[in-house]
Amino acid sequence: MVVARSIALKAVNTASLWGLNRSRFGGLPKVQTVRALSTVMSPPSKAVVYEHHGPPDSVTRMIELPPVEVQENQVCVKMLAAPINPSDINRIEGVYPVRPQVPAVGGYEGVGEVYSVGSAVKGLSPGDLVIPSPPSSGTWQTYVVKDHDIWHKISKDSPIEYAATVTVNPLTAIRMLEDFNTLSAGDSIVQNGATSIVGQCAIQLARYRGIHSINIIRDRAGSDEVKERLKALGADEVFTESQLEVKNVKSLLSNIPEPALGLNCVGGHAASLVLKFLRQGGTMVTYGGMSKKSVTVSTSSFIFKDLSLRGFWLQKWLSADKAKECRDMVDYLLRLAQERKLKYEMELVPFDKFHSALEKALGKHGSQPKQVIKF
Amino acid sequence: MVVARSIALKAVNTASLWGLNRSRFGGLPKVQTVRALSTVMSPPSKAVVYEHHGPPDSVTRMIELPPVEVQENQVCVKMLAAPINPSDINRIEGVYPVRPQVPAVGGYEGVGEVYSVGSAVKGLSPGDLVIPSPPSSGTWQTYVVKDHDIWHKISKDSPIEYAATVTVNPLTAIRMLEDFNTLSAGDSIVQNGATSIVGQCAIQLARYRGIHSINIIRDRAGSDEVKERLKALGADEVFTESQLEVKNVKSLLSNIPEPALGLNCVGGHAASLVLKFLRQGGTMVTYGGMSKKSVTVSTSSFIFKDLSLRGFWLQKWLSADKAKECRDMVDYLLRLAQERKLKYEMELVPFDKFHSALEKALGKHGSQPKQVIKF
Structure with a gap:
């Protein structure tokens, strides 16, 4: 299902400048290489990133990130939707007490479909609907690669916008x-x-x-x-x-x-x-x-x-070894959402309109429903 | 040790006006009566009372209260010392959420010596050193009559001023x-x-x-x-x-x-x-x-x-059925006081100087040590 591909690393210079040693940003070759056929690579990803803390509408920009290798324990997820939460804004502003090291991809929760899995991954297959649970950084991008145990498989009947927003x-x-x-x-x-x-x-x-x-x-x-x-x-x-x-x-x-x-x-x-x-x-x-x-x-x-x-x-609650309990609650809440016993207003916005959704989330246009990016 | 006595009821008119149905204030005969020889009576008592809530130095006065009958389950205690605590002041001001109905005798803790006991009382004898524990209203008087189970017998070696102030x-x-x-x-x-x-x-x-x-x-x-x-x-x-x-x-x-x-x-x-x-x-x-x-x-x-x-x-803590625990702690604290491992500054003031002690307790003369009335 996944073959090795060689991709023009449009963002590689930026990424290597950042000097990060994680996922897409770390250890990338500076020049295009040809990989062995057995290597599983993610597609390139479009992502909202920030290199410095500051006002989110000034410091965020959308870039293309190169493919990364999907390690044997990792899963590549094609994101479907992710919200802009107040805490995402605070993380970008740098006023949140725990925040990812910059440069970083924004977002903290969301929902996606499994695109490919590493060779050692069991229990998840392409097409499964999954959310990062507990939620974790970097959901504002089209393809996310993370360890398999981050991903919680949810019912395929879950309403996408609720699945994207259930964990916070x-x-x-x-x-x-x-x-x-x-x-x-x-x-x-x-x-x-x-x-x-x-x-x-x-x-x-x-x-x-x-x-x-x-x-x-x-x-x-x-x-x-x-x-x-x-x-x-x-x-x-x-x-x-x-x-x-x-x-x-x-x-x-x-x-x-x-x-x-x-x-x-x-x-x-x-x-x-x-x-x-x-x-x-x-x-x-x-x-x-x-x-x-x-x-x-x-x-x-x-x-x-x-x-x-x-x-x-x-x-803090999630850091207290609550992963299992968290997932049980997610399932419970999504069942309620599916049965329309839990509902709230959201606005789904295409990813390329991210900055107008961000302006709304920042309160620049008065009271607005929760902004949820649709990839 | 105690004989029936007929006492001029100097304060009886005031007391009956108050219309109270408790201890010294309640059920008093309006005229002097001769009682049977078997009746145990307290001595008359000198007390600091207030008939209305208000500024403590205006509304409190010292009066003589008539003897009362010591019921078979009651104990009459000759008070030795009692402090003026900020909460006593708040009770008189009427700003304390729980307060005795007026008219009332002031004070909430203290120490005394058993003067006489009702016929059914066991475990307490004249001369025993006692404190009301949990503390209870009306300690600013020379003789206090209360049910036997209010009184906690403490070591005779307890320093009087610490015994008077230990429960608050x-x-x-x-x-x-x-x-x-x-x-x-x-x-x-x-x-x-x-x-x-x-x-x-x-x-x-x-x-x-x-x-x-x-x-x-x-x-x-x-x-x-x-x-x-x-x-x-x-x-x-x-x-x-x-x-x-x-x-x-x-x-x-x-x-x-x-x-x-x-x-x-x-x-x-x-x-x-x-x-x-x-x-x-x-x-x-x-x-x-x-x-x-x-x-x-x-x-x-x-x-x-x-x-x-x-x-x-x-x-509130004391109201939660903590009487036994309260007494164990009182004993523990008084042992520490006796061993000089617990100490704090106090000023012992004769009862007839009550109003000058009250002024100090009210902060009218700057910072002062805890005022403790000595009867």
Whole structure:
């Protein structure tokens, strides 16, 4: 299925300048060579790369990368789709605490079809649908070559756009619902940033388990329509921040118990609103800081209300030997997506329109659905 | 040892107006009666009471309370000493979340000598040294009558001033060292408000277990002397807040590992300094808010540094069926005090100088040692 090929190394000078010793970037010959027929090579790949950290729309560019040898334990995947996540942007900006060494190919999750496999690979064959699980760097390219154990084979019926986006946002939502409190049917949660994909997933995953959700959104034009959309997903209550300018926010709840768990991806005042809803002994988990403002907490919230404040970072959770658990959850989430029990809005964009998708992901055109690159 | 007595009920009109149904205040006859010889009565008591919440120096007054009957399961204790704690002040101000119904006798901990016991009481005899354990309201009076199981008999060799103050501050310190992290010899903690009695106890109790302490104090005249005093107690490092205005506070540590546990009783900037010292995955426990400022935390502290923020409230801990454990700890702490392994500065003040002690406790004369009333 795969034959040795000789390819014009259009990008080889750049690649060798980078001096990297990894996959496509490392150990490439400086001149075209003829390889033995038994060598399995990837096709050349089109990739979004950055050589320096900085504003993503300035430092990223699309280049062609030369073929690389597919080692006996490796798998070459033809990528089908990959999202632009906020954490991808932070990695390019250089503000993420763990980031690939530059130069690097962007992207951290995605879905593809097995194109070729190394001679020692078992259990994966060309045509299989796979995702990198746990997710890993370098998904913004047409062909990705990685060790076979990175790849998780998923059902061929999985909706591509959900398969491309399942390992970061929905997984974050499910772990936060599981890891901080023991929630049972009839309990409730409260969250800000409820329109984010994590927020939408939290609503649906909670509802699926009989857990109520109280949701806080920004005040802006169209908030009534946003409320309806979130309620259609299963939200019990949706409030704009200004609606919560009352002395006792809990008086606004109709037949919903005070929440034991709060999710915060905004910070500042919106985090204080989550804290106001929490019941005695409750926990607020911070997983984002969209407002770029800190979280402020009164002393009495800690001492007398016994609140706990924690954080969640998927990358840390995944580093704790959770590969198996991660894959079970991916399968579970993709089944829900297939059954339309888990849904969120995405915009599929052709790869050659990457930079316009990036502009949208950077918020340069107002609120936009999740941008998912289609290769 | 105890005979029925008829006492002029100097305070009976006030007491009956209060309409209380407890101990001295409840069910008192409105006129003097002659009781059967078998009835055990307490002596009359001199007490600091408040009828309304408000500024403690305005709303408290000293009155004489009439004798009360000592029921068969009760014990009458002649109080020897009782401190004025910040939480006593907050209870009188009405800003404490749990407080006795007014009118009430002030005070929450103390030590006394058994004066008489009800007919069914076993294990306690006149002359025994006792403390209310868990602590309970109404210790600012010369004779306290409470159920026998409130009283914990302690060693007669216990230093009175430590026995009077052991159940609130030292117990808070020991629980915070135990309940949030598993600390081992060689580990370290960081705290602000290190000169408080809880702070001093934390230094000594940590040191006793081979745990290092990093201590933060306010900038003020005499801070060098304060540093020396805390080091004499066993503090490894003592910094003023202004000394910590550096980019990397951890560079100031000499051979002390980054702390996993932080204790905060100040709030505001001083709480941020504790957070700066904490290691990845560390916990800060808030047990006070002396600056009356909130705690502010960055989003990245939660997500990437994985910090947890918790609170500690002794009264909640004690309500969780911890009476036995509480008493074991009291005995342990008093043994340490007796061996001079646990010490802190106190000022013993005669009961009739209560209001001047109260002024000092209210901070009206600058920084003062813990005020302990001697009856």
